[in-house]
Amino acid sequence: MKVVKKIALVLLIVFVGIQFIPTSRNQSDVVPATDFMMVNKVPKPITNKLQTSCYDCHSNNTQYPWYNKIQPVAWLLEDHIKEGKAELNFNEWDDLSNRRKNSKLKSIISQIEDDEMPLSSYTLIHRDAIFSDTEKQEIIKWMTQLKDSL
Amino acid sequence: MKHLKVSTVILAMAFIGLTTISCKDAKKESTNEDGHQMEASHDNSNDHQDEGSVSDTSEVEANADNTQKNTATTPIIDAYIQIKNALTTDSKDEAAKGGTALVAAFSEFDMSNLTGETHKEYMEIVESAKEHAEHIVKSPIDHQREHFEVLSTDINDLVALLGTEKTLYQDFCPMASNGKGAIWLSEVEEIKNPYMGSKMSTCGSIQKQIN
Numbered sequence: 001m002k003v004v005k006k007i008a009l010v011l012l013i014v015f016v017g018i019q020f021i022p023t024s025r026n027q028s029d030v031v032p033a034t035d036f037m038m039v040n041k042v043p044k045p046i047t048n049k050l051q052t053s054c055y056d057c058h059s060n061n062t063q064y065p066w067y068n069k070i071q072p073v074a075w076l077l078e079d080h081i082k083e084g085k086a087e088l089n090f091n092e093w094d095d096l097s098n099r100r101k102n103s104k105l106k107s108i109i110s111q112i113e114d115d116e117m118p119l120s121s122y123t124l125i126h127r128d129a130i131f132s133d134t135e136k137q138e139i140i141k142w143m144t145q146l147k148d149s150l
Numbered sequence: 151m152k153h154l155k156v157s158t159v160i161l162a163m164a165f166i167g168l169t170t171i172s173c174k175d176a177k178k179e180s181t182n183e184d185g186h187q188m189e190a191s192h193d194n195s196n197d198h199q200d201e202g203s204v205s206d207t208s209e210v211e212a213n214a215d216n217t218q219k220n221t222a223t224t225p226i227i228d229a230y231i232q233i234k235n236a237l238t239t240d241s242k243d244e245a246a247k248g249g250t251a252l253v254a255a256f257s258e259f260d261m262s263n264l265t266g267e268t269h270k271e272y273m274e275i276v277e278s279a280k281e282h283a284e285h286i287v288k289s290p291i292d293h294q295r296e297h298f299e300v301l302s303t304d305i306n307d308l309v310a311l312l313g314t315e316k317t318l319y320q321d322f323c324p325m326a327s328n329g330k331g332a333i334w335l336s337e338v339e340e341i342k343n344p345y346m347g348s349k350m351s352t353c354g355s356i357q358k359q360i361n
Contacts, residue, residue, distance in 0.1 A: 097274040103282070103300045110296060 018071040023078045026085075028060040034094035035059075045135075046142055050090070053118050053129040057084030059091045065125060080119075098150050105147040109140050216361055218313030222263075225255040227314055230305045231337050233286060237298060237344035238351065242291040249286035249294075256280050271311055279304040295345055299332040306335060309360060317361045323354040333357065 031038065037047055056062045057080055067073050088104055096104065111117040113136070118129045131139070229252035236244030256276050264272050282301040286294045306320060319336045326332035326345035334344050343353045 097277070099274050099278045099304070100281070103278055106296075106300060 015071075021071065023071075023074045025064070026060060026062040026078075026081045027064075028091075032060075032091050034092050036090040036093040039094045040146060043142065046139055049131070049135055049139060052126070053131065055090060056126075057081050057122070058088050059085075060089070061091075080122075102147060102150050105143055105150075109143050109147070112136060112143075113140060217309060219315045220313035221315050222260065223308065223312050223314050224316065226252065226259065226308065227305065227316060227318070227335075229255045229283075230301070230335065233283075233294075233298060233301070234334055234336065234344045235342075237291070237295060238342040238347060240291065240347040242294060245291070245294050245298075246287045249283045252283040253280055253287070256283070268311065272308070275304050275308050275311070279308070295326075298334070298344060299327050302332065302334045306333060309335070314361065317359070319356050320358040320360065321354050322357045325350070325353060335360075 033039075036042070036050070042050070062077075062081055064077070068077055088108070093101070108117075112131060115131075118126070118131075123130045229248055232251055233245050233248035236242075236248055256279065259276075261269065261272060279301055282297040282304065285297045286301070289297065309318065316337065319339060320333055321336050321341060321343075322331060322333050323343055323345050324331045332345060336342065339356070341352050341354045341356070343351055346353050
């Protein structure tokens, strides 16, 4: 019994301790001129869908959930966002050459098509981020048009 | 007295901060230098390699799509071919190795001779191709093939831009990319399809011969 108590105490201390380790937060008020929505004529429903389903991890501004300040959740989120932005940052869309825009669009289309994005760990909590079949078709059709127009 | 203490602490922190920043810079510079050195030494070894193999093709064949006889692109094309051959035999691990080799080939490529538009285009191609190579290193095979589609376009454009001393075949598979079709480059005339793998190895046709 004593041992269990000790372990619990240690875990508690660790848990409290890691709360003091700072994480960087992905937040910004400015939408740069290179943003995907600024350089493309994106229809309203698609804008909204991209904002709710993609921008949390693929832009410079995350709408954080309430639990984001609790470790180790904060680390997990930080990691996902870092990886997501490295892969694709909608805010920096126009910095890409046409060649890379083309290849990014191809990846966007195939990831949505195969239900690989948004991540299931994300949609578990963000139920509104899930693409319905109609939404999927709509966005794929629009992204394909954009890709062909490049 | 207290004020003095506080200000010394602040000063100390600022000092530490500055020194760590400058340390970082110094490190960066040294790696850059290393990078350059590597490029230089690699070039030499390339030149040696090529002396033997180039001479027989350069004068004799003057047909169809001839490119500039460029030996500098050889390590890049070799790494690409390595990925291609791995995909024809459905080997994810070998393809990943080829991806690593391709990333290395790009960083060792000496682009000091490229100027103006050519340099700009080269940079665009490399940025894209490198990204696909990196994904090929860490992805499952169906993703490797998706990245290989775009990578093939990139490498094809690179060959058109800079040339090669190799004889290559531009092949086309109408079934790849969900029926939209996709090209690949091959060093052999025989069709070995990297998109379909061993399932439909002979699917596809030669569109064009390079050199």
